[in-house]
Amino acid sequence: MALYDGAQFLDDQLQSFAAQDHDVWDLTVGDDGSRDAGPDMVRAFAAAHPHHDVRLIDGPGQGPAANFLTMLAGVEGDPDWVALSDQDDVWLSDRLSHGIKALRGVTGPALYGSATWIVEADLSGQRRSPLFTRPPGFRNALVQSIAGGNTMLMNRAGWQLARDAAQEALAAGGPVTHDWWLYQLFAGAGARVVRDETPTLLYRQHGGNLFGTNKGLGATLLRVRQVLGGEMGDWTARNGRALHASAHRLTPGHRAVLEAFMDLRSKPAPERLRAFRDLDLYRQGRVDLVVLGLAALMGRL
Structure with missing residues (x-):
């Protein structure tokens, strides 16, 4: 779990760890320089x-993506599973x-993410996160993140892949965000x-959210502004x-897709549109x- 000035909602999250029906877990918290009571709450x-190994370590002080990747790169021991969590x-x-x-029995690297129940700061107003009907795939992953890191879980081979690629x-x-990169x-x-369409957590929306839900007209207009302003391209x-x-970790076919994708913006418009069509990217x-x-x-892609 990444932590930064999260005391306001932290206790609810910590108590939900203690209430898990899978009771064999440890917790590593990377604190990115909190100025509130959050670290003391973790110690308490x-x-x-x-009976659980709860560790509080110093984060790199470079934001949540770097904090999560630093923790992934430093996973100790040989856990069967590694799950990620937000603080709120x-x-x-x-x-x-x-x-x-969902992942039991998969021998190779595997990544799980789920839908969520979106709620207000006081946990009221429960509604479902967007339903995704198209299957996960690399041509989707290049242009869209479909599961929040707060829902993600990796098997042993999966976190080993993430650990080695994180550095x-x-x-x-x-990357921009750890979950999209994963x-x-x-x-x-x-x-x-x-991608599991069964919600596994309450995703709290409040004024301090770095990234909120991507549902509704407001979210669509925001994405259009991100395109027009060049933010999506960045x-x-x-x-x-x-x-x-980490291109050497990708399949040969996906390495070729990545190279073609990164080369898109350098092409003149007609050629760019043809190349975009041939890549068959989708959201x-x-x-x-x-x-x-x-x-x-x-x-600006």
């Missing part, structure tokens, strides 16, 4: 749960067991990616650099597909 939680959500009691059941990504400047890495490596370029640092939802086409047309 550790003292109250001596509330896990449902079967958050861990549900993800483990490479950090040396290249790091989806790209696993899909590009030909690993098993499971994100995909940064993600591309971070992923390219979940018809409106998002239109936004994607707009970004390609403007050379």
Whole structure:
């Protein structure tokens, strides 16, 4: 779990860990320089749960993506599973067991992510996160993240893949977000990616959210502004650099797709549109597909 000034909602999340029906877990918290009571709350939680190894370590002080990648690069021991958590959500009691059941028996690297219940700051107003109907895949991962890191779980081979690639990504400047990078890495490596439409946690929306839900008209208009302002292009370029640092971990076919994708913006418009069509990239939802086409047309993908 990444932590930064999260005391306001932290106790709810910590108590939801203690309430898991899969009771064999340890917790590593990377604190990125909190100025509130959050670190002390983690220490108190550790003292109250001596049968679990609860560790508080210093984060790199470079934001949540670098914090998560640093923790992944430093995973100790040989855990069967590694799950990621935000500081302000509330896990449902079967958050861990549900993800483990979905990946159990997969021998190669595997990544699990799920839908969520979106709630207000006081946990009221529960509504479902967007439903995704198209399957996960690398051609989707390059242009869209479909599962929040707060829902993600990896099997042993999966976190080993993430651990080994994390240092490479950090040396290249790091991705925009850790969850998007993980989806790209696993899909590009030909690993098993499971998107579960069963919600596994309460995803709290509040004024301090770094990234909120992507549902509704407001979210669509925001994505259009991100295209027009060049933000989407900057994100995909940064993600591309971070992923390219681990290109040797991708399948040959996906390496070729990544190279072609990174070369799109340098092409003149007619050639760019033909190359974009040939790549067969896709986002979940018809409106998002239109936004994607707009970004390609403007050379801001």
